[in-house]
Amino acid sequence: MTNFLAVERALRTAAPHDLLHAVRSALIEHYAAIEVDLLMADYSLSVLQQVTALPHTAEPLPVQSTPEGRAFGSQQPFGQYAAEDNAMDLHLPVTVRGDRLGILTVRMPEQLCTEETIGELRDLAELLGHEIIVAERDTDLYLQARRATRLTLAAEMQWQLLPGRACARPEYAIGAQLEPAYDIHGDNFDWSTTAETLTMTVTNGMGDGIQASLLTNLAVNALRNARRAGIDIADQAALADQAIYWQHRGREYVSTLLLSFELATGRGKVVDAGSPQLWRYRDRSVERVQFEAQFPLGMFEESVYVAQDFDALPGDRLIFVSDGVYGASGNGGEPYSERALARAIHATSLLPAAAVPRAILRELAAYRDTAAEDDALVTCLDWFGRPAA
Secondary structure: OHHHHHHHHHHHHHHHHHHHHHHHHHHHHHHHEEEEEEEEEEOOOOEEOOOOOOOOOOOOOEEOOOHHHHHHOOOEEEEEEOOOEEEEEEEEEEEOOEEEEEEEEEEEEHHHHHHHHHHHHHOOOOOOHHHHHHHOOOHHHHHHHOOOOOOHHHHHHHHOOOOEEEEEEOOOOEEEHHHHEOOOOOEEEEEEEEEEEEEEEEEEEEOOOHHHHHHHHHHHHHHHHHHHHHHHHHHHHHHHHHHHHHHHOOOOOOOEEEEEOOOOOOOOEEEEEEOOEEEOOOEEEEEEEOOOOOOOOOOOOOOOOOOOEEEOOOOOOOEEOOOHOOOOOOOOOOOOOOOHHHHHHHHHOOHHHHHHHHHHHHHHHOOOOOOOOOOEEEEEEOOOOOOOO
């Protein structure tokens, strides 16, 4: 444990841009590591990229067919014998509260790879993830390492608006993904939790490019402002509706699905203000959950919104999709939501929530008859419930 504390101290005192050097030096000194590398998952969650000085020179590693990708997908340490030095490469998930950031690879002498040591290294990889999240306030290094190519300005604005790509608590697990990751426009997801509640929003702003991103930024921040004032989701929708209407006078509007859950009971409230859809996987059955449709935010002046009751049961999987998913057409012109979406939800039923959106979007890409013309958003919520006291 003394070694662990020494590495922890090195991480907590390192400069924001110097976390990798600090953890590398500390692991070499205190754990006899031979080599240490940090790989960050890119925005599309398809490759892992080494954190290096710009311009990047190392080849990205595919998530689907590498030992590092295996550790990333399973979220479990994975050991791989090195070709030399009688050593082993330990690939350790760098994850913060369910949000998968990347992989820390530590090459160690094989005889030192005990269960206790691997456990400590796994905890240090998680600690590194927390430090990266804090460091991103002060350096672009780790954000740059996530980019397999340049982001459009609209995509840059959208990614900076998101809370993360996954979140986990004892009561639930969330995973979300946007595509095309490097050229998204108006789709967005958001969530916030307290000791007793979980609030989620799924947003689809009209238009494309910078204008769509600006519209979505206004909508999301208006909803956050209302949420942080402590009011219920119906009034959150009403206040955001007014903010968007007074800015655009009904010329532009935002489709939004808002939900709020009680963590203790699973009872919730829903406001359906537009096009995002909710699908439910329960007892091996998939169905679309429909609510009373209300006006999109900003379409009319001073719209009144009413929250509907909704219950989540332990074991439920809730899938939220934008129109770029359910409205996509296959070769025969059949919309994806007709049959293919239910099949995709069934096919991914054994995956953890964080991996589901990416898997469904891969299915969608194979289904489309043409290249994507709209953003595609998938959010997965696994509801576990809170055990009775």
